[in-house]
Amino acid sequence: MGRTVGTVTRGLRCPIINEGDNIEQIVVDSVLQASEAEGFSFEDRDIVAITESIVARAQGNYASVDQIAKDISNKFGDDTVGVIFPILSRNRFSNCLKGIARGAKKIVLMLSYPSDEVGNHLISLDALDEKGVNPWTDELTEAEFRELFGYNKHRFTGVDYIDYYKELITSEGASCEVIFSQKPKTILKHTKSVLTCDIHTRYRTKRILEQNGAEKVYTMDDILSESVDGSGYNEQYGLLGSNKSTEDAVKLFPRNCQPVVDKIQEILQKETGKNIEVMIYGDGAFKDPVGKIWELADPVVSPAYTDGLDGTPNEVKLKYLADNNFAGLRGAELEAAIKKHINDKEDDLVGAMEAQGTTPRQLTDLIGSLADLTSGSGDKGTPIVFIQGYFDNFTK
Secondary structure, eight states: OOOOOOOEEEEEOOOOOOTTOOHHHHHHHHHHHHHHHHTOOOOTTOEEEEEHHHHHHHHTOEEEHHHHHHHHHHHHTTSOEEEEOOOOOHHHHHHHHHHHHHTOSEEEEEEOSSBOTTSOBSSOHHHHHHHTOOTTTOOEEHHHHHHHHOOOOOTTTOOOHHHHHHHHHHHTTOEEEEEEOSOGGGGGGTOSEEEEOOSTTHHHHHHHHHHTTOSEEEEGGGTTSSOSTTOOOOTTTTTTTOEEEETTEEEOOOOSOHHHHHHHHHHHHHHHSSOOEEEEEOSOOOBOTTTOOBOOOSSOSOSEEOGGGOSOOOOOOHHHIIIIITTTOOHHHHHHHHHHHHHTOOSOOTTOGGGTTSOOSOHHHHHHHHHHHHHOSSSOOOOEEEEESTTOOTTO
16 A cells, blocks of 8 residues: 555653753653654654743743843933833733833833734724724824723733733833834834834834934844843844743743754764754744734744755645646546656746645744644643654655
8 A cells, every 4th residue: 555644743742841951862862762652763854843942941041020121221221211012912021021111210112003913902903994093194192092992801811901011011110101003103202212022023113213213222132132140141032032931030032052953963863863854943923813813923933943944845736737737637647647747846946837825935934833733832741843754745
């Protein structure tokens, strides 16, 4: 019988990781033990994906709210700080905001509406239409926003983020004003010192602010980009990609990750004799059709990966070939023709009709999304994902 299974994804359990653990050896041992227990063998171009969380835990890459506050104070002094475009997330932003507020005297919090950057909605598009409000032109005060839209709790968390963020700020001793706008330069009517908290649009936001008279502009990747009083840090991403750890600390995105994936690949090569690809992944890159939330709150899906995971898929659409190129064939003859076409396909199919409908995304974004969905974000306890057959096609 011919092969009947393509890609196989397994979530693998491993010990709870703590600071100072040898993450490379733990990952390798976990993969080898799973192979022995489950009876699978290794092939070239298998993939080991490791969640960023356990890498950061092994590195001890943590920072306290006080350390965030000190970095904010060092950068902004006594200025009123415009905190603009934060995502609406207790896990992602609440402790960051605590630190920002603890390091400032006054904050003007500017929220984008109807939703934040990753799709958490303050209000619905229907509500905008009903009130005749255009978020791209209309700037609203807190009182105006409440008069128009009232109080709305997040669909999944049950939190009114306007009140929640305002209370976080004032509880740290800073005064707070809340405004609503989609335009970065709106904040400059209130202060020339700005911390822009968006993730994927941060460079554009910073450029617009600087071109329109801002005097100090920092992005979240500027905060804790180096150690403060012995804190963890991330020289590339700063606070971006951080998560709440305790009520007074955050776990930062892991740093210096390339040596980690390269070392794991090296050890696996020695242990299995196979060239196994390795990547570290955070959030997947997909959108929830119900809550409208785009999952990617990390700055990238994968902060490090081995060379074989670089690039994008180069695939043809089987149904297109069957309906067009080989419409007159059936059965074994059709299968043989398609296999030959796959084997003879060009190295770069960009723009080719036979590739339409395939997914032109980075391999690490696709595989990271697969791994994130496999491992989940809760109590599955499988922070390592082992993927086989991902690079196989219909001819294998």
